[in-house]
Amino acid sequence: MTHRDRTILITGATSGLGRELARTLSTAGGRLILHGRDPEKLDSLRTELAASSAVIDTVAADLSDLAQVRSLAADVAELTDHLSVLVNNAGLGKGSDDTRQVSPDGFELRLAVNHLAPFALSLGLLPLLEAGAPSRIVHVASGAQQPLDLDDPHMEYGYSGSRAYAQSKLAMVATGFMLAEHLPAEVTTLNSLHPATLMPTRMVQEGYGYTVDDLSSGVAASRHLIESDAVAGVSGQYFSGTERAEAHPEAYNPETQQRLWQLSQELTGTSL
Template identity: 65%
Template sequence: MSGPDRTVLITGATGGLGHGLARALSGEPGRLILHGRNPDRLADLRSELAGATATVETVTADLSEQAQVHALATQVADLTDHLHVLVNNAGVGPGRGDRRELSPDGVELRLAVNHLAPFALSLLLLPLLRRGAPARIVNVASAAQQEVELEDLHLRHGYSGSRAYAQSKLAMVAAGFELAEHLDPAEVTVNSLHPATLMPTAMVHEGWGHTIDELSTGIAATRRLIDAPELAGVSGRYFSGTREARALPQAQDPRFRRRLWEISSELTGTRL
C-alpha cells in the first residue's frame, strides 16, 4: 500500500541498500521506522532526512544478540500499533580473512544476523503486521546460497566467511518460504529477493573487493516487493532483481524447512 498511513520498518538503514531505501521512501507520505546498530549513525540519518515528507523515527539494536532483537520488537510496538511493511535488510557479509566469529549468544555470527534475527523479528512483529493488513515482509537475501548442514549449523568444521554467508542466506530464504505457508496471504505476504549483484556497499567492498551492479538497481528491485500492486497477495516467492527465480532445491524441501524452523525457534525463543 501507499499513502500517509503506510508504516514501514527497515533494518540496517544507516548504510548501503537500507540507506538508499530510506532515502527513497522518505520522499513519500507515510511513516518510516529506521533501524541501525550505531546511535551516532542513526543521529546522522535523522539529520539527513530532517526535511523528509515521511515521518521518520529511529530504533537501535545489535541484531547479533537475541535479547536486543526482542527489545527491538518492543521498541517498534511502543512507536506504532501496526506495520504495513517489514524489510529485513540488515546483514553481515563474508568479511575478511575467514575468521569464524560468534555472536554474544554463542551462535555463528552470520547465521545470527542474517537468519536468526529476521526470523525472530518477523514472528515478534506479526501482531503489528496483521493489524496493518494487507502487509508485506521483504527479506533481502542473496543469490549467494549454499546448502545448510543442520548437523553443523554453526560451522565448527570447514569454516569460511563465504560459506557462512551463503548458508545464512539460504536459511533466510527457506524460513521465508516456511513462514509464508503459515500465513494468510491476504493478511501478510513473505517474499525474499536477491536485489542486485555486488552493489557498491561497505559490506561488498570488504567481502568481495569489487562491484558489479549499481545501488539504484537493488533499490528498485526491493521497492517493487514493498509496494508493487501486482504483488498483492503474492507470497512464498524468491526473486532475482525484479524477476521471479528459483532458490536452491534445499530451500524448497519441506522436511529441511520444518527442521530448520524448529532449530531456529529454539535458538531465538520465538514461536508462531
C-alpha cells in the same frame, strides 16, 4: 493503503542498500521506522531526512544479540500500533577473511545476524503486521545460497566466510517459504529477494573489493516487493531483481525447511 498512511520498518538503514532505500522511500510520505546498530549514525540519518515528507523514527539494536532483537520488537510496538511493511535488510557479508566469529549468544555470527535475527523479529512483529493488513514482509536475501550442514549449523568445522554467508541466506529463504505458508496472504505476505549483484556497499567492498550492480538496482528490486500492486497477495516467492526466480533447490526441500524451522525456534526461543 496510500503511501501517506503506510508505516515501514527497515533494518540496517544506516548504510548501503538500507540507507538508499530509506532515502528514496522518505520522499513518498508515510512513516519510516529506521533501524541501525549505531545511535550516532541513526542521528545522522534522521538529520539527513529531516526535510523529507515522511515521518522519521529511529530504533537502535545490535541484531547479533537476540535480547536486543526482542527489545527492538518491543521498541517498535511502542512507536506504532501497526506495520505496513517489514524490510529485513540488515546483514553481514562474508567478511574480509575466514575468521569464524560467534554472537553474544554463542551462535555462528552470520547465521545469527542474517537469519536468526530476522526470523525472531518477523515472528515478534506479526501482531503489528496483522494490524496493518494487508501487510508485507520483505527478506533481503541473496543469490548466494548453500545448504547447511544441520549437524554443524554453527560451522565449528570447515569454516569459511563465503559458506557461512551463503548458508545463512539459504536458511533465511527456506524458513521464509515456510512462514509464508502459515500467514494468510490477504493479511501478510512474505517474499525473499536477491536485490542485485555486488552493490557498492561496505560489506561488498570488504569481502570482494569490487562491485557489479549499483544501488539503484537494489532499491528498485526492493521497492517492487514493498509497494508494487503487481505483487499484492503474492507470497512465498523468491525474486531476483523484480522478476520471480528459483532459489537454491534445497530451500524448497520440506525436510530441510522443517529442520531449519525447528532449529530456528529452539535457538531464538520464538514460535508462532
